[in-house]
Amino acid sequence: MSAKTLYDKLWESHLVRSDEDGTALIYIDRHLLHEVTSPQAFEGLRLAGRKPWRADANLATPDHNVPTTDRAGGVADIADPVSRTQVETLDANCREFAITEFEMLDHRQGIVHVIGPEQGATLPGMTVVCGDSHTSTHGAMGALAFGIGTSEVEHVLATQCLIQKQSKAMLIRVEGEVGAGVTAKDIVLAVIGEIGTAGGTGYAIEFAGSAIEALSIEGRLTLCNMTIEAGARAGFVAVDDKTIDYVKGRPYAPTGENWERAVAYWRTLHSDEGAEFDSVLTLDAAAIKPQVTWGTSPEMVAGIDQPVPDPADESDSVKAKGMSRALDYMGLEAGTPICEIELDKVFIGSCTNSRIEDLRAAARIAEGRRVAERVKLALVVPGSGLVKAQAEAEGLDRIFIDAGFEWREPGCSMCLAMNADRLEPGERCASTSNRNFEGRQGQGGRTHLVSPAMAAAAAVNGRFVDITLKEY
Amino acid sequence: MEKFETFTGIVCPLDRSNVDTDAIIPKQFLKSIKRSGFGPNLFDEWRYLDHGEPGMDNSKRAVNPDFVLNDPRYQGAQILLARKNFGCGSSREHAPWALADYGFRVILAPSFADIFFSNCFKNGLLPIVLEEDIVDKLFRLASEDPALRIGVDLQAQQLFPGGEAMPFEVDPFRKHCLLQGLDDIGLTLQQVDAIRTYEARRKSEAPWLFS
Numbered sequence: 001m002s003a004k005t006l007y008d009k010l011w012e013s014h015l016v017r018s019d020e021d022g023t024a025l026i027y028i029d030r031h032l033l034h035e036v037t038s039p040q041a042f043e044g045l046r047l048a049g050r051k052p053w054r055a056d057a058n059l060a061t062p063d064h065n066v067p068t069t070d071r072a073g074g075v076a077d078i079a080d081p082v083s084r085t086q087v088e089t090l091d092a093n094c095r096e097f098a099i100t101e102f103e104m105l106d107h108r109q110g111i112v113h114v115i116g117p118e119q120g121a122t123l124p125g126m127t128v129v130c131g132d133s134h135t136s137t138h139g140a141m142g143a144l145a146f147g148i149g150t151s152e153v154e155h156v157l158a159t160q161c162l163i164q165k166q167s168k169a170m171l172i173r174v175e176g177e178v179g180a181g182v183t184a185k186d187i188v189l190a191v192i193g194e195i196g197t198a199g200g201t202g203y204a205i206e207f208a209g210s211a212i213e214a215l216s217i218e219g220r221l222t223l224c225n226m227t228i229e230a231g232a233r234a235g236f237v238a239v240d241d242k243t244i245d246y247v248k249g250r251p252y253a254p255t256g257e258n259w260e261r262a263v264a265y266w267r268t269l270h271s272d273e274g275a276e277f278d279s280v281l282t283l284d285a286a287a288i289k290p291q292v293t294w295g296t297s298p299e300m301v302a303g304i305d306q307p308v309p310d311p312a313d314e315s316d317s318v319k320a321k322g323m324s325r326a327l328d329y330m331g332l333e334a335g336t337p338i339c340e341i342e343l344d345k346v347f348i349g350s351c352t353n354s355r356i357e358d359l360r361a362a363a364r365i366a367e368g369r370r371v372a373e374r375v376k377l378a379l380v381v382p383g384s385g386l387v388k389a390q391a392e393a394e395g396l397d398r399i400f401i402d403a404g405f406e407w408r409e410p411g412c413s414m415c416l417a418m419n420a421d422r423l424e425p426g427e428r429c430a431s432t433s434n435r436n437f438e439g440r441q442g443q444g445g446r447t448h449l450v451s452p453a454m455a456a457a458a459a460v461n462g463r464f465v466d467i468t469l470k471e472y
Numbered sequence: 473m474e475k476f477e478t479f480t481g482i483v484c485p486l487d488r489s490n491v492d493t494d495a496i497i498p499k500q501f502l503k504s505i506k507r508s509g510f511g512p513n514l515f516d517e518w519r520y521l522d523h524g525e526p527g528m529d530n531s532k533r534a535v536n537p538d539f540v541l542n543d544p545r546y547q548g549a550q551i552l553l554a555r556k557n558f559g560c561g562s563s564r565e566h567a568p569w570a571l572a573d574y575g576f577r578v579i580l581a582p583s584f585a586d587i588f589f590s591n592c593f594k595n596g597l598l599p600i601v602l603e604e605d606i607v608d609k610l611f612r613l614a615s616e617d618p619a620l621r622i623g624v625d626l627q628a629q630q631l632f633p634g635g636e637a638m639p640f641e642v643d644p645f646r647k648h649c650l651l652q653g654l655d656d657i658g659l660t661l662q663q664v665d666a667i668r669t670y671e672a673r674r675k676s677e678a679p680w681l682f683s
Contacts, residue, residue, distance in 0.1 A: 016663065016666050016667055016670040017663060017666045019645070021643075021644050021645060023643075023645040025660060025663055025666070025667075027667070027670055027671070027674065029681050036502050036503075036564075037563070037564065037565070039505035040505065040506065040507045040565075043505070043506075043507075048657070050657075053667075056682075064502075065503065080503075082503035082504070082526055082527075083503055085503070085505065086503050086505060089505050123680070123681075125678070126681065131563060131565075132562075132563055133561065133562050133563040133587055135563075146587075147563040147587055148563060148587070148590075149563055149564075149565035149568075149587060149590065149591035149594065150507075150565040151565060151591065151594035151595070151656070152590075152591075152594070154657065155656055155657050155660065158657050158660075158661070159657060159660040159661060159667065160667065160671075161660055161663075161667055163645075163656055163659070163660065165643075167586075197490055197557060197560055198490075198556060198557040198560070198583055198585070201557070201583060201584075201585060201586055202586065228561075228587075231557070231560065231585060231586070232586075233586045233587060254680035254683070258679055258680040258683065259680075261678075261679070261680070262678070262680045265678065297490050297492075318489055318555060318556075319489075322488070322489055322490065325488075416494075416499050416562075417499065418499045418500070418502065418503070435492075435494070435561060435562075437492045437494045437495065437561060438494075438495060438517065439494060439495070439498060439517050440494050443498075443517055443523050
């Protein structure tokens with residue numbers, strides 16, 4: 001038998017059938033739903049008189065639209081009537097079709113990409129899909145996970161399958177040890193800076209190498225989360241002891257004899273020695289500095305010790321034009337040292353960086369310090385109700401509040417500003433989220449993507465600082 | 473889905489790379505629970521001078537005269553000409569819904585983001601990948617007056633930008649579905665037996681996935 005990549009193994013084990021031209025029907029083990037991309041899919045089911053193929057393979061939660069301020073009044077109290085309708089529609093659809101939903105006031109509610117692994121609802125070896133591009137997150141568990149559109153949401157509901165073609169396989173090895181203060185977020189931003197936002201288009205990316213093995217599961221979730229920002233629908237990491245330890249005992253994880261069988265299977269979920277990839281890239285972990293994006297695409301990124309680049313130095317004219325437009329939108333001058341950029345707001349949260357490890361890293365910097373005078377709002381939004389409870393049990397909420405941060409209820413919040421949390425035109429934000437597109441955090445808002453520790457340090461200094469310096 | 477018929481349409485040139493789906497349809501319009509009506513808010517932040525919200529009367533809003541969609545030459549355009557990595561970012565299918573609702577039927581670009589590319593076909597939109605130098609040439613032609621018109625023949629896989637026919641590639645399965653106006657769910661449900669067989673086998677191999 002020829003050596004297989006992890007991607008081959010995940011793909012082949014879910015193949016229901018395939019045609020000569022490579023068009024395949026693949027089986028979906030877990031379907032996650034949220035309120036924004038599902039209503040039209042449920043409506044489609046209803047119009048066609050169809051039922052979910054397997055209601056128990058679905059898990060839903062509202063996250064994009066939910067307020068992060070006091071929710072005691074429940075869904076009826078969501079101020080924006082259009083947001084409220086969307087959350088109510090999800091609740092009604094899940095009831096009608098007998099789909100498990102962690103509703104807004106359920107203590108397990110949270111960002112769909114945080115609760116999947118947290119509940120053990122995403123397991124190694126699964127195919128996991130959701131009407132959300134950041135579904136790539138779940139690849140950290142050794143799963144094949146990718147985002148889909150609403151037509152495909154309806155397709156999965158109705159058939160438990162998707163029509164797909166196998167992608168090409170890319171291997172990204174990050175070797176060596178990262179320096180102190182350098183996190184999974186910095187690794188993935190450095191990868192995107194290297195290959196570009198379209199570098200992974202058409203590929204599924206396996207992350208490997210000693211720096212990836214050294215990451216915690218939380219770190220790997222951050223890494224795989226932003227695979228889509230490199231253009232690849234799916235990114236994943238091979239299963240190891242950390243993966244199995246992480247899954248053990250979670251509510252949806254197998255138990256007893258099933259656990260033993262599952263673990264035996266999961267241990268096969270790695271690329272075989274000698275497996276061939278269509279593309280291979282190796283990065284030196286030690287060379288990665290804390291990363292800060294300076295433009296309006298995640299590939300527009302630099303190390304904290306770098307200046308904002310000059311479009312005049314770019315030989316590709318289309319690219320140079322894009323850089324000039326980005327600098328104009330961001331209100332930045334070429335050549336400005338990144339650490340001289342001052343901030344108006346800080347956002348710590350999102351499916352990229354709202355897990356307990358992220359909050360601990362930010363709290364470590366915030367402890368005993370104060371949010372700078374010029375920072376109007378510094379927001380900490382935990383990824384789920386369970387993350388929030390854990391953080392509170394560890395006293396992290398007190399650290400943040402004492403330092404002048406706001407401590408909020410879980411949801412997507414200012415990552416995409418569908419709820420009330422947003423930037424005003426011209427405001428500049430250090431954000432632990434995943435997209436710095438024009439208007440992403442509010443029309444005219446300027447986003448700089450960073451790690452949680454970098455965001456916390458920016459909050460207490462009012463500008464970016466190099467957290468690898470010894471005072472941190 | 474309607475069948476994709478041969479047509480000739482005006483080409484609107486959008487000269488930016490990495491156009492993301494947040495730009496195609498900003499998030500405030502994602503709160504709708506319908507599939508239709510997104511066209512007036514396509515490229516909302518670039519197209520209008522004020523901040524758009526759902527429920528506004530778009531005919532009363534001040535338009536940005538510098539944005540290409542508002543150029544009188546490109547009114548009624550059915551073909552969008554774009555740069556590389558078009559449709560990157562969020563998986564929102566509201567992006568192809570908005571493009572189709574506006575009246576676009578074809579998008580020409582050197583490359584597309586994967587999820588957006590797949591979403592287009594589900595909505596009768598044909599995304600066509602062309603070589604970068606051909607795209608450059610089309611941008612030059614499309615910026616002239618009167619606007620460039622291109623014929624699109626999906627069956628023959630040819631574009632007619634005036635003069636010679638220009639061939640393009642398309643996945644045979646996607647082509648078939650567009651030409652016949654087929655929806656994927658109907659096709660997949662013809663495979664019920666294969667799905668049941670797979671499930672039975674998987675259940676015995678990996679029972680924890682079904683408990």
